[in-house]
Amino acid sequence: MTGAELAGYQHLYSGKVRDLYAPLDPATGSPRDDELLLVASDRISAFDFALEPAIPDKGAVLTQLSLWWFDQLADLVPNHVVSATDVPAEVAGRAVRVRRLTMLPVECVARAYLTGGGLREYRADGHVSGVRLPEGLTDGSQLPEPVFTPSTKAPQGEHDEPMSYAEVEAAVGPDLAAMARDLTVAILKRGNEIAAERGILIADTKVEFGVEDGRLVLADEVLTPDSSRFWPADEWEPGHPQPSFDKEYVREWLTSPASAWDKDSGAAPPPLPDHVVERTRAKYIEAYERLTGQTFRAAADH
Numbered sequence: 392m393t394g395a396e397l398a399g400y401q402h403l404y405s406g407k408v409r410d411l412y413a414p415l416d417p418a419t420g421s422p423r424d425d426e427l428l429l430v431a432s433d434r435i436s437a438f439d440f441a442l443e444p445a446i447p448d449k450g451a452v453l454t455q456l457s458l459w460w461f462d463q464l465a466d467l468v469p470n471h472v473v474s475a476t477d478v479p480a481e482v483a484g485r486a487v488r489v490r491r492l493t494m495l496p497v498e499c500v501a502r503a504y505l506t507g508g509g510l511r512e513y514r515a516d517g518h519v520s521g522v523r524l525p526e527g528l529t530d531g532s533q534l535p536e537p538v539f540t541p542s543t544k545a546p547q548g549e550h551d552e553p554m555s556y557a558e559v560e561a562a563v564g565p566d567l568a569a570m571a572r573d574l575t576v577a578i579l580k581r582g583n584e585i586a587a588e589r590g591i592l593i594a595d596t597k598v599e600f601g602v603e604d605g606r607l608v609l610a611d612e613v614l615t616p617d618s619s620r621f622w623p624a625d626e627w628e629p630g631h632p633q634p635s636f637d638k639e640y641v642r643e644w645l646t647s648p649a650s651a652w653d654k655d656s657g658a659a660p661p662p663l664p665d666h667v668v669e670r671t672r673a674k675y676i677e678a679y680e681r682l683t684g685q686t687f688r689a690a691a692d693h
């Protein structure tokens with residue numbers, strides 16, 4: 392359910408798995424320019440396709456996990472959260488009111504383990520985002536230190552392109568560039584310190600910052616499985632692609648003969664069977680419960 396209409400809010404935008412609204416001023420009926428409502432849906436994507444059906448409670452799990460991380464990171468960086476409770480009942484648990492900020496025009500990525508686009512860059516010339524790496528690294532290798540690997544914010548449906556650090560400096564100025572780099576790396580380090588105790592590795596993460604009075608404010612979602620690669624620590628074995636903590640069953644089924652789907656055909660994937668939906672839901676909840684040490688409770692239905 393996209394739920395484009397929310398009483399008291401103007402729908403602004405829908406991404407593949409989330410929706411953005413502006414609260415309406417009750418006095419004037421016009422959209423406020425100082426706050427937004429971020430709503431996480433239960434939609435899931437894989438191989439760049441939105442899949443069906445939705446994963447029950449995924450939006451709430453990711454929203455609650457992000458809120459928990461904002462608290463864990465509060466001594467490193469202020470965040471955009473206004474309220475997680477002053478939201479419409481039909482999106483309770485999966486929506487957050489936030490301060491509307493001027494966003495940095497950069498996807499701030501840090502990598503602690505080598506895979507994906509970072510691995511492709513390393514294989515080409517031994518560097519990732521301008522940083523020279525040791526020889527002999529392979530898919531899944533831990534990096535000596537997390538590396539800031541920023542990228543462009545591509546329009547929806549297009550892929551983000553790597554940006555050099557000099558391009559980030561040119562886009563936002565050297566002071567904000569340095570703050571964004573240092574904070575992104577610090578967030579991933581803190582994330583991994585906490586996650587390691589719970590058997591999860593965070594290979595890489597993408598964060599978004601707003602600017603307020605010349606300072607950076609952590610916005611959007613943070614250290615969720617949709618913005619980061621979570622790997623089960625006990626299965627970590629460099630040398631091949633690592634299983635995804637959350638989407639392993641989805642990817643395994645979609646690429647198995649059981650789905651009869653060819654991911655390179657351009658055709659839309661078939662609907663996920665119930666057992667894949669149920670096991671995937673359980674993985675999201677397991678990630679939340681392992682990381683936070685709290686039992687996940689779904690909000691009552693409305």
Ligand code: Q0Z
Nearest residue numbers: 406409410411429471490491492610611
């Ligand atoms: C985030 C996004 C979507 C959720 C804009 N605090 C902020 N101030 C200004 N803009 C944003 C934020 Cl978080 C902002 N996004 C990404 C899209 C649902 C988040 F559809 N876009």
